[in-house]
Amino acid sequence: MASAMAAAFNLNEPAHVVHWHFFQMSVSNIVVIVAMLVVFALAILIPFPGAERRQTARTLKGTGEQGPRPPGPPPGPRSAILDTPAPARIENEP
């Protein structure tokens, strides 16, 4: 119990419960569920970083130049991978 007593907020008190007809839920569970909905909404609304990088890739693709190479086709059934030279490494853009 030492850790619990040392916690910044003591949640060991009886829960506050929301009642509505036959529905009952503790406030803490409601907070978690509402937080999930809020986080989901934020996740799809907040712009994702790297838009410039992605636009550059689209532009490069349009001009035929290489961006980061997509995963190549699988080797043949008897690739003898140990005997052939290693595939060329994907070049990183500066």
Place this chain on the structure above:
Amino acid sequence: MKRYTDRTREWKGPYAHYDLVKELCIALGAMTLLAVVLTILFSTPDDKPSTIAQWSTAMPADFTSTAVSELDGTSGTAEYGPPYNNAAEGQHAAFLKPQEWLGVSHPINTPDAYVFEPLQSIPGDPAVKSAIATYKAAPAKQQKQWAEAYAKALEKARVEANGTLKVPPGEYGPVPVMMNALLGLAQTGSLEGNLLRSSQFFQTDYTKPLLLMADGKLLEERAEGQHLLGDQWGMMNETGSYPGQSWLWLYTFWYQIEPFKESENADILVVLVMTVLSLAFVLIPFIPGVRSIPRWIPVHRLIWREHYRATSAG
């Protein structure tokens, strides 16, 4: 109706650099930090377990009436059915009776397990041994009369200074002697160890003591105070004000409504419903309508708005 066709094709469009390993490392750092911060802010609950000694000391009448019900075979455990005994058939749903089919795999004879065997471990008490012998020698009908009379008298019991119970006078046979001895054993803390005994030295199975406690009122009263009862949607809850298991919301929901609420077969019925729903959840890709909702309600237009803007401009 248009035939469902999935014309999703392999992406041949542009790729941008994306560092998956770095992303995993950042996620790991973030999740670790979040878990540590939540721990420092709130910690977690650790409510001490109830013990039979506490139960019998704080609620001697409840403990004793539970012991009487174990003796005369009217307790929850005694009347449970499989896997503990054959006193009942158990739950069923139409022709499905898995509880009965799987049989008695963890046999508990409640008079033996909870009364006679613990009492027989008390050394040098001829009164108790004589009471047990008298009870066992009596016909079943007489045993029942004694037990029922004593159970009724316990409703008006008074706790004496020495911890024993005083009940109004009546025809209880040897039952009071046995019950007072059992109460004394429980209050000293010896009953738990006794109930954990088996043919082995090392013990890890707490079924017998837990079932005895569950037959009484202590655990239930404690649970009610913490909003853990079934009709309090308790399956979702944690002790105190901590967040619990919100993912169990649908499972506990069915227990709150008819026909499950008052049904004797509520558990098997709810599990069946949840099995069907879980199977449907796993097989969403194959369920007409459900698999099409994401197309009809275009949340994806928000998710992929950059892509759609770029491709329509491009």
Place this chain on the structure above:
Amino acid sequence: MSVAARPKRSWTVRTREAAVAALPPEKLLPDGQPTYVDSWIYVFGVATLAALIVIVGSGMILALKGPAWWHDTGVGHFFNSIHLWAVELFFFTMVVHLWGKYWMAAWRGGRARVWITGAVTFLVAIPAALTGYVSQQNFDAQWISTQAKDAMNAIGAGAFFNVTNFGQMYSWHILLFPVAVVALVAGHVLLVRRHGVVPPFELAERSEPAASPDEPASGTAGTAA
């Protein structure tokens, strides 16, 4: 050993070649993603994976000192708290990930097994958590085990899965269920790598096929629901 001399029926060779054919290194660990991977919703899969790693890591520390440690010391309680909060984070991120994948209809394009392995992981994680709750050796464990036993017994599972048997529940919790969850998650992630992240829905219905599968203006992934 030259190619010609390698035995045709070598299980090792066949396993290796099947694995490499299914997931060549560039596909297993690509350094690029399609440009439509452009939303924060995409991080919730890896966040769930990270939460799982924290759960397993904190669980391993708890296992080092045994099941009674966290009751007796502040340090033990600290790691138990990390374990429990990581479980809350795991379910939190997994559900957000699930919602995102549903609204993307991420099973399209032959990705049904990705959805199935993910859904089964969620379902297996629930009893994995249950065995943890009944292994706490405190009041919560007493209550949950004496309640859950009724559902288990009603479906016959109680005959071989006894929630009031601490030894059995602890064993399932620290070994059997983690192995199952980790195996399912590994399968799920490998399937995602194999099939790639699902492309977006095509916006406009097209009456004729796209001029070129590379043409981005059509929405490169055509799909009808």
